[in-house]
Amino acid sequence: MGIFIFKRLIHGLIVILGVTLIVFVVTRMVGDPVKVMLPLESTQEQRDAFKKQLGLDRPIPVQLVNFLKDIARLDFGDSLWQKRPAMEIVFEKLPLTLALTAVGVGLACVFAIPLGIISALRPGGALDRLTVFGSLLGLSMPQFWMGLLFILLFAVQLRILPTSGSATPSHIILPALTMALPTLARLVMLVRSSMIDELNQPYVKTAFARGLPFVRVVGGHALKNAGLPIMTLIGWEVIRSLAGYSVVVETVFAWPGIGLTAIQAIEREDLILIQAIVFTAAISVVLINIAMDFIYKLIDPRLKLT
């Protein structure tokens, strides 16, 4: 297990190095970063000075080494927009997105797993049909629109929840709910179909024949076997949210997380902040993938870890 984690970390490092190189190439080779970052009316002297400040006047290999050195120290330079270290901004915003993701995906799991199991017990039954219909509805509504509907209902009509921002704990309820619904819809369908598959396996019949209680057979034996696809989807939902899809919800609710910050950085052409955000997203994807592999092994001992 130790070797496995070590190997995966090395893998992850390679991936991150790859991302770094792509960022390097894209920002330096494709177009001129100085042109992008400075206002149109700036003079040639200003441009040269700025080029020197960023170290862009040096040969490309030297630039690359310096770039890698800086990244190793998590130093991307100061944000052009906010005039402070880009990483500082990322570390300030990331927890907000993490919280939103955790509550959103958590909510989805809490409802999707029991609902999926109950539907799977009687496929084609009234509850099952209602669940399938509900998740199709959830899947076909655009997330931003859903968010707006929630604002209309809970904040404008009922006036029980705030519309936007992150000032109090109650501010997280609406964005998290909006985040949770599409995830819930996808997850419930997957839990349902995996559980239908597992409940028809011979070992389930055997477990019943041993006289084990219903809850133990369904919630223990069958659910653990259905765990792999379910965990895969949950992991994917977390990655999806951290690597960019939180943008929609964060924009609708003005939730100042990493997604909203990314949009703002793009609008202001703040290349340095964008680099820091992309890099952070890459690291979170790698880390979550390692965690998922670890969880897979816990669920299914047949998997060989290499």
Added chain:
Amino acid sequence: MTPSLPLLEVENLVVNFYTRGGVVQASRGVSFQVGHGETLGIVGESGSGKTVAVQAVMGLISSPGRIEGGDIRFNGRSLVDPAGRKYVRQVRGKEISMIFQDPMTSLNPVFTIGTQITEVLCHHMSMDKGPARLRAMELLELVDINAPKKRLGQYPHELSGGMRQRVMIAIALACEPRLIIADEPTTALDVTVQAQILELLSDLQARLNVSVILITHDLGVVAQLCHRVAVMYAGRIIEVGDADRVFADPVHPYTRGLIRATPSLEDVTERMVSIEGVPPDLIRPPAGCAFSPRCDQVKEGCRRHQSLTPIGEDRHVRCWCAAQGKVPPAEPALVGKGPRP
């Protein structure tokens, strides 16, 4: 409990499956009994209702199947009527346990052997984890598995097919049941392993004095292990009785055909004889004797309903000819009668 009362009585069991194609009458009034310490063999081709009958005993008939008639009594108490539902849960896995056909898929792949044995003990015998593990090791020793301590921590995929079936038997024995139902326990195994598993079963049966229902295709196995045999055809028992006598002197033409279709080691020159035709469709079973369309001695009376008729001590047969006393001359049985366990 009176000693004369059989351990298990199945009476006129009717099980129907409501499928899209129609109602499949899987069990059309099956009756049999199993005495204390007795081994009953149930033979018949695939789809004859053997498995459905024993799954009904275990309360394992699930939608679209339904038990729609008859009674199953264990120790004189019904397992079928609504009050019996609770009783089924009490005895299932504890007093009656079951060994399944395919040990590859009958064990849960993501739980250790230890967990799967101890969970039964913890549930039925209210044992704690510690004592349950000790008992699990004892059970693994009982079914001749070496290094039991190591096995407890292993997963099913780490064991061979034969070993997995031994684990299944260990689980079946865990709560000292009084009846073990073995549904084709060796079909999925290698021939050499089959012999070992059957030997283990008969050895345990004699040592622990449990009753066994053995479902099999293999008449040789029945001749070797079973005290009594029931032959099933198209959802009914067509011949039942003392195993030695049924094999020595089969009465129903189907039983005869089965025995004739069994290859024999002594008589290698003769070609294997098969029974002409195919089993009937159980959505629309034929009136009267279900075997009559394939029977070479079919008479007019075979079209009428035929009940299981006694034809001697502990012998019953469902055949119009036999009931009329017109038993056709018996042909010599080809299956050797091995020693009983």
